[in-house]
């Protein structure tokens with residue numbers, strides 16, 4: 399069994415993908431080919447924003463967003479402690495200071511109460527100027543964007559949505575369903591192969607309704623170009639999306655919209671139904687199944703459960719492995735505990751993150767997982783629960 403079976407997806411989409419890749423190879427337009435513009439248009443329309451700017455990866459997308467806002471030394475940027483390293487790495491990369499915020503133990507997303515505590519701590523300490531909040535749509539579930547917007551407005555902060563894992567997620571706001579990557583003042587995503595919408599290498603994109611910021615992002619990603627490539631009006635970077643990856647993404651995006659998002663939601667539903675049955679017996683080893691708040695839709699970048707403690711988590715992972723079932727610990731270390739961030743000033747603890755690092759386990763899930771594979775995982779968990787009684 400594969401954790402995320404990308405080869406199976408290729409088998410299903412082989413004809414279209416092969417054709418798209420060969421077409422780019424034959425065209426000679428390897429950089430800035432027509433597929434890039436086509437993809438940007440399609441994604442902006444789907445997400446519901448005015449501008450999509452493709453780039454080389456999800457990490458660059460975050461860096462470009464922070465550069466667009468002139469983020470730098472003296473700026474505090476609030477970011478969840480429980481996330482992939484990029485979300486925080488890029489803040490320090492601009493010379494600004496990441497301030498780690500704890501997460502909600504049910505949604506794994508930024509805890510708005512702790513966010514206000516951390517903002518207050520930074521303000522009272524007085525050396526940093528609060529600049530922006532990075533919300534992460536972890537595991538495919540959008541963060542609490544209406545609440546984050548309220549907090550951003552209250553303190554005059556910019557909102558950056560790290561939608562690397564969130565593409566395809568939704569929140570119903572006043573009965574209108576809004577899509578992930580439209581919630582930030584700038585939003586970003588990643589097309590790393592294992593993300594909800596992935597290519598065959600690295601890729602990323604930036605989304606915004608702001609025309610000036612879109613133009614700036616377009617300049618920064620091509621060496622700070624002005625009116626043309628050899629007129630350089632600012633320092634930038636080399637961060638384009640390859641035509642080949644854009645062509646692959648156009649095929650995969652169709653499959654994502656037509657089948658995959660629905661299939662993966664069905665898989666998650668099946669998992670939750672079958673696992674909930676196991677938990678009815680009052681077994682306390684498994685503490686929590688994924689929680690999707692009312693009005694929210696997930697794109698299920700991960701299906702993550704919580705065990706009661708570290709030894710039970712490690713024991714279940716080893717047991718699944720012995721049955722040939724892969725599982726992953728996303729994430730074993732909070733940002734505040736990362737070696738690279740040792741020495742950074744703390745604005746308060748993140749106890750939920752510390753607990754989650756010891757107790758989470760992500761199970762195999764992807765749009766092409768079969769019901770019998772899900773049953774095999776669930777039956778193995780059942781067997782493990784029985785042994786551990």
Ligand SMILES: *Cc1c(COP(=O)(O)O)cnc(C)c1O
Pocket residue numbers: 455456457458481482484485534560562563587588589590600601602
């Ligand atoms: C994957 C990921 C990124 C970085 O994306 P890359 O394309 O790998 O650079 C950033 N943030 C989060 C939350 C991610 O999961």
